[in-house]
Amino acid sequence: MSDFFTDPAPPRPTPVLRPLEPRRVAAGRGWRWIVDAFYIVRTQPLTWVLMSLAYLVLAIVAGLVPVVGDAVVSLLAPVFAAGFILAAIKAEQGGELEVGDLFAGFRSRVGPLVVLGAAYLLLIMVAVLAALLVAVAFGAGTGVLTGATPADAESVGPALMMVPLLIGVLLVSLAYWFAPALIVTRDIGVLDAMKLSFKASLANWPAMLVASLALAMLLFLAVLPLFLGLLLWMPVVWVCYYTSWKDVFGDA
Numbered sequence: 001m002s003d004f005f006t007d008p009a010p011p012r013p014t015p016v017l018r019p020l021e022p023r024r025v026a027a028g029r030g031w032r033w034i035v036d037a038f039y040i041v042r043t044q045p046l047t048w049v050l051m052s053l054a055y056l057v058l059a060i061v062a063g064l065v066p067v068v069g070d071a072v073v074s075l076l077a078p079v080f081a082a083g084f085i086l087a088a089i090k091a092e093q094g095g096e097l098e099v100g101d102l103f104a105g106f107r108s109r110v111g112p113l114v115v116l117g118a119a120y121l122l123l124i125m126v127a128v129l130a131a132l133l134v135a136v137a138f139g140a141g142t143g144v145l146t147g148a149t150p151a152d153a154e155s156v157g158p159a160l161m162m163v164p165l166l167i168g169v170l171l172v173s174l175a176y177w178f179a180p181a182l183i184v185t186r187d188i189g190v191l192d193a194m195k196l197s198f199k200a201s202l203a204n205w206p207a208m209l210v211a212s213l214a215l216a217m218l219l220f221l222a223v224l225p226l227f228l229g230l231l232l233w234m235p236v237v238w239v240c241y242y243t244s245w246k247d248v249f250g251d252a
Contacts, residue, residue: 015135020186022178022200022248029247030210034218036247037239040091043230047097048235051087055080056234075117078176079105082113082184084238085245105184112183115190120176127168135161173199179210182246200248211240 029119062069082105091097107111178197182188188196201208215237222229 006156020182020188020192020196020249022196022203024203025207025247027206027210029204030207030212031214033211033240033243034214034236035209036243037088037236038232040239040243041093041235042086044097045232045235047099047101048087048239049103049231050099051084051097052231052234052238054099071121072235074121075114078113078116078120078180078183079110081105081180081238081241082108082232084235085181085184085242088239088242105180108184109187112190112193113180114212116176116179116183118191119190119194120172123172123175124169127172129164131161131163131165134164171198174198174208177201178248179246181241182249185245196249204248208243211244215240 059073062073065072080102083102086104086108087097087101089098091103175194175198178200179190179193181195182193182196215233218233218236219230222233
């Protein structure tokens with residue numbers, strides 16, 4: 001593993017790239033992203049499972065460090081996402097995957113990817129703060145109008161906070177989804193990548209919704225057989241970053 005950070009940068013992906021303008025796809029393509037990801041994972045399932053387990057272990061160990069650990073996981077999440085994306089490209093080209101491919105993102109535009117992680121973390125914090133302010137404002141207003149007691153207002157606050165919080169997290173997630181793939185496959189900045197991701201996600205919200213619901217359903221099924229299905233579910237989710245990007249931004 002000592003060579004992971006010293007090897008030359010991995011080759012750029014070969015899929016024919018269109019201009020940086022997202023394509024609008026049908027809602028059913030959201031399910032196709034998952035199917036395509038499954039076919040890629042199926043070619044070398046053991047390596048994909050080991051890569052996913054390695055990332056999970058690293059995230060858990062880092063998360064054990066108070067305060068700093070969770071921040072590090074958030075900052076490096078796009079870097080590892082890029083590793084899975086580059087591994088998917090390599091596998092699709094017929095290359096033999098190694099567990100070390102998990103770290104390919106550290107050899108390809110690691111700086112912008114870390115900045116993306118920082119931007120995501122900051123925007124989530126802003127969304128939480130905004131939701132808290134909305135809950136306080138509406139909770140106080142509701143108490144004045146209805147004559148509710150402070151105890152009643154405290155019970156209403158969390159409920160009022162959930163809606164704006166979910167909306168904020170959703171908007172941030174839309175700006176993030178395609179961004180790691182755009183950064184690692186195109187030499188564009190973080191802000192441009194997030195803008196394009198948000199635009200593409202809005203244009204393809206039906207497909208995004210289908211993919212999200214399908215992945216949630218598959219997650220429910222994956223945990224039934226003693227959680228063993230997660231070994232396949234996790235790499236499929238990671239590879240969906242690539243298959244969705246390829247469908248929306250790649251060659252038709």
